[in-house]
Amino acid sequence: MIPPRRLQRLVQVAASPQCYKAYLPCRQYSSNALDFETLRTSMLSRPEKLTYDILSPTPTHLLNISLSDFLPPSCHPPIFNPSSALSSGLSPSKATPPQPLPEAHHLVYFPPQLPASGLTPDGTDPFHSPGAPFDRRMWASGSISFNKPLLVNRQQVVCRESLGDVTVKGRPGEEKIFVDVWRRYGEDDGFVAGEEAITERRSLVFLRRRSAEEAREVAREGVRDGRVVKAPHKPTFNHTLLPTSTLLFHYSALTFNAHQIHLNPTYCREVEGHRNLLFHGPLSLTFMVSVLRSQLGKDERVKKIDYRNLAPLYAEEPLTVCVRQNGNGEDMADGHKKWDVWVEDSRGGLCVKGSAVSNSA
Incomplete structure (x- = not known):
């Protein structure tokens, strides 16, 4: 086992964005030794990060435009009209009162504020990273509670981000490190836990890097893989779309996301072992919320x-977003409704599994 003081040296983060690389270990882990407790303690000691943004209508408007070719009108937010938006652009009347930010649209605000030199080798934020050789990051699962609306009123809001837990799974040499990221969004950075407008947990998984030969072999096996896990239910509503590389680029641009698995096909094949660009985890979440929204009543949200992301989704391959009301269509005692929502690939395989609750606005 590597001595703890040699394994990890965490330096104080300075004001310069480049200094976020100070979160990464100064030494790499050996192939068969991982001092997990030292790693966990070090990561959980990273200070809370505050990211400020202005709730301008432009990002949510551009997201609506980006999704408009891939969703039927019933799945658009009520405030978005594709025909008028595409012909006249964003020109709201000064008399129009501020509108609530559509659910899941907060994901295109509060981006990482780092230059390319401050990112990890795969183009991601080092704040979440355990360091080399765990250089491959995937979005594993998460949850979002929409506690109260954020208004698109051109006012400053804040995201308070911290690491909630770090766990390791897998045998020595094949470990997977899971990092829970908590993000709380509110109008004032002085809010206390429980008072935020949106509470979000993201679970990221970090995997050991692959050699070029390993990546090519994994890609070949993925093409040959005939296993399909089906959803346990039939949907009451579904929508099929063909995600393009342009859609993935637009979403990466809106989220200031330089993760190479969404942008660089060569990187996907030769480094990660995927046959094509990967569909973003938060983008699949956005589609799930959008399709679910179409099944809600006028005053529901x-x-x-x-x-939970179970299997990868790829650009240029059809996917289907599915929805069904849980509990035989009956409302819960408090008037809320439960929903199953999931995403299938072109073979009908279950790739994303979700559950949701709706209520009256």
């Missing part, structure tokens, strides 16, 4: 959603 999504209150909470939990989801």
